[in-house]
Amino acid sequence: MPSKIPDVVAPGTLARGEQPVIPVPGDLVIRPWVLADAGAVYKAFQDPLLQRWHARVADSESEARGWIEEWRASWADEHNAYWAIAAAGSDEVVGRIALKSVVLADGQAEVAYWTMPEARRRGVASRALTALAGWAFDEVGLHRLELTHSTANEASCRVALRNGFATEGTKRSAGPHEDGWHDMHLHARIKGDGPTALV
Template identity: 35%
Template sequence: MDTGPDPSGEGLRLRRWDAESEADAAAWLRGRTDPDFLRWNTPLAQTADLAGARQSLRAQARAIADGTCAHFCVTDEADGRVLGHVGVNAIDRVMRVARIGYWVLPEARGHQVATRALAVVTRWTFAELPLHRLELGHALGHEASCRIAEKCGYRAEGTLRGAMFDTGRVDAFRDVHLHARLTTDDTA
């Protein structure tokens, strides 16, 4: 999916991950193995080493090419440091809806990186794809993610019972707090 130039703003540049880059593979591995990430997410495919990180990034590139997602490496606009990830997932062009997800590397936390990245990718998604509805789900109890969603105009819509895997398990489930934003929402 060719979507023009990389999104930027809020002091960030969102760019494609590069599976062949040592730095990108290492950052992906650190992000996906971070204990805080794993507390709130249970990836279907575990990333245990650099080879696995590259494999995961290549699979992501294939999904981007087939139009089912748009994933971005979140970098500092001034110096290019990798700060985290933001992705537009499960893109449904018929219903014009997708799901947003993000994570931030430990050293970038506390600097509004996730909030700023969500704001940038939301504007980009509505302008470039264009979709009507963006959904953001987080595990019940993940208050930081709830605040980020609300700051970016994603309204709380309710709780989805048993809608995501429990921490580190694929045989147990936990509830998800659902937020959404429509392209027609007033965010002022």
């Protein structure tokens, strides 16, 4: 059945090109994952704070390599896209950022991120989020980006608000965590919105 509404972004827009490296202010880049990053991913998932907000645990570098293989392969299916946040000079991994639940036809996706313990409180997540949102809106043509986090995760809330992701509401008991179901804040940024401040 034909649609009366044209696709916001044409299918194949992502898959027909290579996953890009996106520059981030402050000597950072967002780049595709490589298998050599497995040690950094394993290390990140040993951090108790990161474990608090994530359901998965990496038990070995081998398991982390398997995740990276999945992340790299996901670009072609255009439903998820994962990047490492890395230092531009040393290529050291300082975090991860992703577009998840991508629906090109509707022009929408969800953003998610984490940072290594040593990279926190340095504006890494905010700067990477600003860069990825700019690319998603300006280069890909997406219309809406959503961001959700546990209402208990105040740091993630600050990152969202600082980058123009307005709070739209609370999804009750929507996020399963190790300590039970969490209410989740829903934020969103629409193409044309700007970050309220840059870090």
